[in-house]
Amino acid sequence: MxxxxxxxxxxxxxxxxxxxxxxxxxxxxxxxxxxxxxxxxxxxxxxxxxxxxxxxxxxxxxxxxxxxxxxxxxxxxxxTAPRFPYRLGRRVSMRTNFGAAGIAVSSSVLSTQIVSGEAQHCAMLGLPEGTPLWAIETLSRAGGTPVGTGIHYLSVERFPGFDAILTEAGASITAAFKACGIPDYVRRSTRLAARLATEREATLLQLAPGEAVLQTHALDALPDLTPIHIVNSAFAGERMEMVVEPFGE
Known part of the structure; x- marks a missing residue:
């Protein structure tokens, strides 16, 4: 019946x-x-x-x-899987974020290329338009689950050989910067927006077509606020919880 x-x-x-x-x-x-x-x-x-x-x-x-x-x-x-907490503050580190929750993180370099810097990226980094920049694509996993993919932009002149350095560092930006003589850096800004995943993002993050991602545009700098690094990321929306903390801390 x-x-x-x-x-x-x-x-x-x-x-x-x-x-x-x-x-x-x-x-x-x-x-x-x-x-x-x-x-x-x-x-x-x-x-x-x-x-x-x-x-x-x-x-x-x-x-x-x-x-x-x-x-x-x-x-x-x-x-529904528990959402991974991801803290956004003055210092942002994926390994630190997830490590505090006892979650193992691994990252890998998917592709590297040198591009002629677009006006927007160069302006953020304080460089002339067209300056050669590294464009390095990475994928990050938390507990074996893909959670985010991003493209990193840095000056080729300032960071020669950074593609190999980042690969050697297990795609850890923090470790790669330390290898380049930069022991500390800070987050100057992070912009957040929601949108539908691209076909490539859906494949990398194991999402169904049409699922949402949380897009972040972030700028990192030396402690004196000299900009050095841009990362545009897409996080699996249903797997992440962004925790925004005062940037003054």
Whole structure:
């Protein structure tokens, strides 16, 4: 028998979705479904519970509102993984950010090239337009899960051989700067915006087509605020939680 009553009905039809939601929430809490797992399809659950699939979808919506699942077209309903906290302050380091939470981080260099600096990038770095810049693409993982990809821009003249230095440093900007004689640097600014992932970003971050990323445009500088490094990043939106701290600290 199927439940054909409207989802907003009271009585048995009105409580069926809650019964299903509570059962699924309990299964998630008990570890029967782990972060990233896909829940059974609405058709299968409707047959299991003897209800209409719209009732199951209402249960899914409730679980999504509670932050337990993510409903995506083409991927079904997946158990939501805990968001990784990423702190934005005067000093920003991915390894420090995740390391404080006990999460292992690894990064890799995907590509390197020397480009003629665009006006916007050169202006941010205090360089003449057209100055040769490194454009180095990286990918970062937290706990083995891809969380962000970015392109780093630096002066070729100021940082000769930086492509090899960054690769040797495991794609750690902090370690690479130390190898270049820069023991400390600060974040001058970070701009945040949400947008849809490009095809390449979706592939690198293992996202479904049309999923959102959190885009950041950041400028790093020496302690005296001389700009040295730009990084334009895309973070998997559903996996990250940005924590903005006062830049004066």
């Amino acid at each position: 199927t439940d054909t009553a409207p989802e907003t009905a009271t009585g048995e039809a009105g409580t069926a979705w809650r019964r299903i939601a509570d059962a699924l929430a309990a299964s998630i809490e008990q570890g029967e479904y782990r972060p990233g797992d896909t829940l059974p399809a609405s058709v299968a659950l409707a047959e299991q519970y003897g209800v209409h699939r719209h009732t199951v979808r209402q249960a899914f919506r409730h679980l999504a509102e509670c932050g337990l699942v993510t409903v995506s077209r083409g991927r079904g309903t997946q158990v």
